[in-house]
Amino acid sequence: MTTxxxxxxxxxxxxxxGQIAGRLGWDQxxxxxxxxxxxxGAEMAAIEAVLHARRSDPQVxxxxxxAEAIDEQGQAQLREIRRAYERATKVPADLAKRIxxxxxxxxxxWAAARAAEDVAAFLPVLQEVVALKREEGxxxxxxxxxxxxxxxxxxxxxxxxxxxxxxxxxxxxxxxxRAAALDRPVPAGxxxxxxxxxxxxxxxxxxxxxxxxxxxxxxxKAVHPFSxxxxxxxxxxxxxxxxxxxxxxYSTIHEVGHAAYEQGIDATYALTPLGQGVSMGVHESxxxxxxxQIGRSRAFTGWLFGRMRDVFGDFGINDADAFYAAxxxxxxxxxxxxxxxxxxxxxxxxxxxxxxxxxxxDLLVTDLxxxxxxxxxxxFGYAVDTPSxxxxxxxxxxxxxxxxxxxxxxxxxxxxxxxQALRKAVPDLETQLAKGVxxxxxxxxxxxxxQHGGLLLPRDLIRRAGGIEPTETPLLDYLEEKFSALxxx
Amino acid sequence: MTTxxxxxxxxxxxxxxGQIAGRLGWDQxxxxxxxxxxxxGAEMAAIEAVLHARRSDPQVxxxxxxAEAIDEQGQAQLREIRRAYERATKVPADLAKRIxxxxxxxxxxWAAARAAEDVAAFLPVLQEVVALKREEGxxxxxxxxxxxxxxxxxxxxxxxxxxxxxxxxxxxxxxxxRAAALDRPVPAGxxxxxxxxxxxxxxxxxxxxxxxxxxxxxxxKAVHPFSxxxxxxxxxxxxxxxxxxxxxxYSTIHEVGHAAYEQGIDATYALTPLGQGVSMGVHESxxxxxxxQIGRSRAFTGWLFGRMRDVFGDFGINDADAFYAAxxxxxxxxxxxxxxxxxxxxxxxxxxxxxxxxxxxDLLVTDLxxxxxxxxxxxFGYAVDTPSxxxxxxxxxxxxxxxxxxxxxxxxxxxxxxxQALRKAVPDLETQLAKGVxxxxxxxxxxxxxQHGGLLLPRDLIRRAGGIEPTETPLLDYLEEKFSALxxx
Numbered sequence: 001m002t003t004x005x006x007x008x009x010x011x012x013x014x015x016x017x018g019q020i021a022g023r024l025g026w027d028q029x030x031x032x033x034x035x036x037x038x039x040x041g042a043e044m045a046a047i048e049a050v051l052h053a054r055r056s057d058p059q060v061x062x063x064x065x066x067a068e069a070i071d072e073q074g075q076a077q078l079r080e081i082r083r084a085y086e087r088a089t090k091v092p093a094d095l096a097k098r099i100x101x102x103x104x105x106x107x108x109x110w111a112a113a114r115a116a117e118d119v120a121a122f123l124p125v126l127q128e129v130v131a132l133k134r135e136e137g138x139x140x141x142x143x144x145x146x147x148x149x150x151x152x153x154x155x156x157x158x159x160x161x162x163x164x165x166x167x168x169x170x171x172x173x174x175x176x177x178r179a180a181a182l183d184r185p186v187p188a189g190x191x192x193x194x195x196x197x198x199x200x201x202x203x204x205x206x207x208x209x210x211x212x213x214x215x216x217x218x219x220x221k222a223v224h225p226f227s228x229x230x231x232x233x234x235x236x237x238x239x240x241x242x243x244x245x246x247x248x249x250y251s252t253i254h255e256v257g258h259a260a261y262e263q264g265i266d267a268t269y270a271l272t273p274l275g276q277g278v279s280m281g282v283h284e285s286x287x288x289x290x291x292x293q294i295g296r297s298r299a300f301t302g303w304l305f306g307r308m309r310d311v312f313g314d315f316g317i318n319d320a321d322a323f324y325a326a327x328x329x330x331x332x333x334x335x336x337x338x339x340x341x342x343x344x345x346x347x348x349x350x351x352x353x354x355x356x357x358x359x360x361x362d363l364l365v366t367d368l369x370x371x372x373x374x375x376x377x378x379x380f381g382y383a384v385d386t387p388s389x390x391x392x393x394x395x396x397x398x399x400x401x402x403x404x405x406x407x408x409x410x411x412x413x414x415x416x417x418x419x420q421a422l423r424k425a426v427p428d429l430e431t432q433l434a435k436g437v438x439x440x441x442x443x444x445x446x447x448x449x450x451q452h453g454g455l456l457l458p459r460d461l462i463r464r465a466g467g468i469e470p471t472e473t474p475l476l477d478y479l480e481e482k483f484s485a486l487x488x489x
Numbered sequence: 490m491t492t493x494x495x496x497x498x499x500x501x502x503x504x505x506x507g508q509i510a511g512r513l514g515w516d517q518x519x520x521x522x523x524x525x526x527x528x529x530g531a532e533m534a535a536i537e538a539v540l541h542a543r544r545s546d547p548q549v550x551x552x553x554x555x556a557e558a559i560d561e562q563g564q565a566q567l568r569e570i571r572r573a574y575e576r577a578t579k580v581p582a583d584l585a586k587r588i589x590x591x592x593x594x595x596x597x598x599w600a601a602a603r604a605a606e607d608v609a610a611f612l613p614v615l616q617e618v619v620a621l622k623r624e625e626g627x628x629x630x631x632x633x634x635x636x637x638x639x640x641x642x643x644x645x646x647x648x649x650x651x652x653x654x655x656x657x658x659x660x661x662x663x664x665x666x667r668a669a670a671l672d673r674p675v676p677a678g679x680x681x682x683x684x685x686x687x688x689x690x691x692x693x694x695x696x697x698x699x700x701x702x703x704x705x706x707x708x709x710k711a712v713h714p715f716s717x718x719x720x721x722x723x724x725x726x727x728x729x730x731x732x733x734x735x736x737x738x739y740s741t742i743h744e745v746g747h748a749a750y751e752q753g754i755d756a757t758y759a760l761t762p763l764g765q766g767v768s769m770g771v772h773e774s775x776x777x778x779x780x781x782q783i784g785r786s787r788a789f790t791g792w793l794f795g796r797m798r799d800v801f802g803d804f805g806i807n808d809a810d811a812f813y814a815a816x817x818x819x820x821x822x823x824x825x826x827x828x829x830x831x832x833x834x835x836x837x838x839x840x841x842x843x844x845x846x847x848x849x850x851d852l853l854v855t856d857l858x859x860x861x862x863x864x865x866x867x868x869f870g871y872a873v874d875t876p877s878x879x880x881x882x883x884x885x886x887x888x889x890x891x892x893x894x895x896x897x898x899x900x901x902x903x904x905x906x907x908x909q910a911l912r913k914a915v916p917d918l919e920t921q922l923a924k925g926v927x928x929x930x931x932x933x934x935x936x937x938x939x940q941h942g943g944l945l946l947p948r949d950l951i952r953r954a955g956g957i958e959p960t961e962t963p964l965l966d967y968l969e970e971k972f973s974a975l976x977x978x
Binding site for chain 1: 501502505506508509512513516520521522523524525527528529531532534535536538539702703704705706707720721722724759760
């Protein structure tokens with residue numbers, strides 16, 4: 001065995017154990033009895049300790065010094081193994097343990113503070129989290145930019161400056177588009193109640209329609225929809241609401257986008273470092289293009305309108321155009337996770353700028369609420385009413401997830417680039433979607449993006465697939481064209 | 490930290506990882522997509538490798554040499570850690586690997602041979618399994634009895650000679666009882682079809698009735714019912730058949746017995762070597778006493794008859810006595826898993842004698858079928874018709890599970906001892922059971938058996954709980970009394 005082979009054998013076993021940890025996470029959100037939470041905490045800690053020990057194994061460090069790859073794939077494997085090794089070894093064990101403890105505690109305090117609308121109750125522990133994450137960032141950065149070092153966990157090969165360039169260019173056009181759309185009457189939505197079992201059945205149908213392979217996956221309910229797992233075991237969850245079937249269907253399509261990425265990866269990468277999506281941003285590009293550019297298109301919604309009429313009968317919307325308008329409503333709202341295609345990115349940019357300032361030490365935790373509220377007023381045109389609609393709405397910072405937020409909007413930017421290329425590559429795309437056929441779109445995405453798994457770094461992958469340097473222009477052009485037509489702007 | 494504390498910290502993490510492996514097994518039988526089987530194989534191999542490395546860690550061996558326990562509980566913890574360490578280190582790695590490979594292959598060949606009714610097709614690989622297991626037994630036995638060494642995996646502290654004494658005393662009385670009952674008319678069974686969703690709902694009710702804590706467990710369907718997990722996450726499965734509701738209900742009660750044992754263990758033992766049932770035999774004593782002595786009693790079946798009438802209406806049985814006879818039918822049959830209380834033990838004794846002879850080298854694999862058929866004719870009074878009804882019916886030997894079969898009947902023997910003591914301890918037991926109240930019985934079992942987890946070795950545990958040396962007499966007295974009354978013998 002060569003050193004490379006030894007490293008890969010070790011990495012394969014680590015990848016298999018990583019899949020197990022992921023499956024436990026799925027179980028926790030879908031199947032686990034409520035009384036098992038504390039025991040599960042100990043079980044998760046045990047498998048995480050095993051994973052950490054494997055990733056930081058000095059043997060891996062030694063092997064990495066001499067391992068040689070014979071091709072592009074091998075080099076990418078080594079790149080990912082090295083990234084995991086450095087991530088695991090650069091942060092002192094004491095600091096990692098302290099972060100785990102404080103973020104665990106912070107989540108509880110965040111939930112309580114949000115419920116009580118009491119920002120002050122959350123600030124002390126958030127202050128601790130910020131201080132610890134800055135310390136961790138410094139350890140990871142090795143003298144380089146602290147926030148860039150954090151980004152490496154979620155979007156390797158991309159810098160905060162690159163993201164800031166894109167976001168800064170997006171903001172004025174999105175603020176204008178939002179204001180213009182909100183100036184027009186809000187389209188009618190659905191009315192009545194929708195059988196939840198029927199929603200789940202139509203969800204399964206939608207998943208299959210979008211190419212999700214149910215022989216290597218399954219659909220369950222969870223409070224917060226997610227996709228989980230890689231290779232031959234990629235599971236999704238969705239949720240139902242008796243009065244809001246779109247929440248169910250578009251959650252399903254979104255998660256199918258994530259799952260299709262994982263299911264579409266070259267089978268030879270299975271249970272290796274390349275056998276999973278390369279970044280959060282690219283992952284989100286797949287979920288978003290399935291959900292929005294395809295799933296909320298005029299063509300596809302025409303087909304979905306028919307299926308919903310078949311299943312639910314009359315539901316207060318009488319033609320396909322009104323249905324299209326209803327699934328693309330732009331309306332005032334405070335909550336990121338409920339935002340439409342236009343306003344979603346404004347939410348993300350707000351968080352990106354604030355968390356970058358927190359990490360740089362330019363914004364104090366005590367000034368966070370005021371900074372949030374000022375920025376929200378500037379971009380959305382009205383004031384935050386309560387903290388749970390403002391700076392207490394997301395769990396992310398309490399968990400220590402700094403560097404994660406921007407990948408959501410980056411995913412939309414990537415989706416814009418990909419969709420532009422897809423329309424050229426599949427000229428009859430709309431004709432297909434109008435019949436509920438997504439194979440032209442999903443096949444192209446599999447070939448250009450999904451199959452590569454972790455082979456190419458995000459920006460390289462999008463450049464190759466989209467044919468252009470990753471840029472916000474296609475997304476903004478798409479949004480302006482779509483919503484100008486919808487709102488008669 | 491003392492050496493004992495270090496050993497325990499290590500053991501706790503191993504126990505947590507063991508729970509994870511168990512949960513994966515549950516997932517595989519209940520939730521896993523069919524296309525994920527190969528990947529799951531790699532995942533299971535990875536976690537098993539981690540567990541084996543931990544159990545055989547030389548550090549554990551060093552600690553065991555000097556660790557000192559301060560009390561009975563600590564001594565039992567060390568006993569269990571030592572047993573796992575010796576199990577993991579005495580068998581050479583090459584041999585363990587070869588056994589894993591050959592038994593994996595043998596299961597496939599067994600299934601094919603059973604489907605084709607072709608014993609000869611199974612014999613070569615069974616021969617390999619037997620040879621490898623004998624080699625493993627020799628490694629484990631350290632010059633002692635080979636089969637005793639195998640028993641240690643399933644029934645620590647019990648010898649084959651002790652089991653043989655019990656079984657030899659049981660056989661003639663059971664053969665006679667069987668023949669006498671079969672000489673009488675077979676009672677009528679249920680007729681019609683039974684809604685399977687309603688069966689699952691009544692199963693949940695039965696589980697709760699028997700004290701199963703659903704906040705720390707759940708009930709799902711599986712092809713072969715089982716119980717899985719320890720502590721705060723103990724899950725059971727059952728199955729439904731439209732024409733045979735008893736299969737569902739008694740599978741549920743049986744698995745609830747296993748689960749109640751795990752759920753009833755002293756919480757301070759959770760995620761330690763003592764935090765699980767001490768042996769297969771004691772486990773089976775709990776599942777069997779729930780299922781048979783309690784669940785198939787005249788008193789409890791009277792209550793169940795009422796509940797089934799409530800749920801299913803008329804199902805061809807018109808009074809509680811006929812119902813009691815129907816759930817206790819003794820009928821000719823070849824299959825162990827479908828056998829009644831009387832005949833079940835005859836099935837086990839047959840397998841025990843044959844597998845002991847195989848391991849001792851006194852029976853050749855090529856003579857197995859003839860030996861099986863001769864013994865079956867002698868004990869059951871009629872001849873095996875096809876191999877799938879004879880020596881090909883069980884998966885156990887193909888998996889290399891030698892030493893496992895006797896624990897089924899040992900469980901019945903233990904259940905007999907416990908039931909005799911329970912009736913004395915809870916004088917109004919029948920009055921309670923007639924109202925569907927099991928708390929008197931299950932509370933006594935929790936106090937005398939379940940809470941102790943792995944603290945006491947099986948025979949010591951049964952002796953303390955039952956107040957007598959473990960013996961077949963109470964079981965045989967109970968069976969003769971019950972079936973004599975039922976069949977007018």
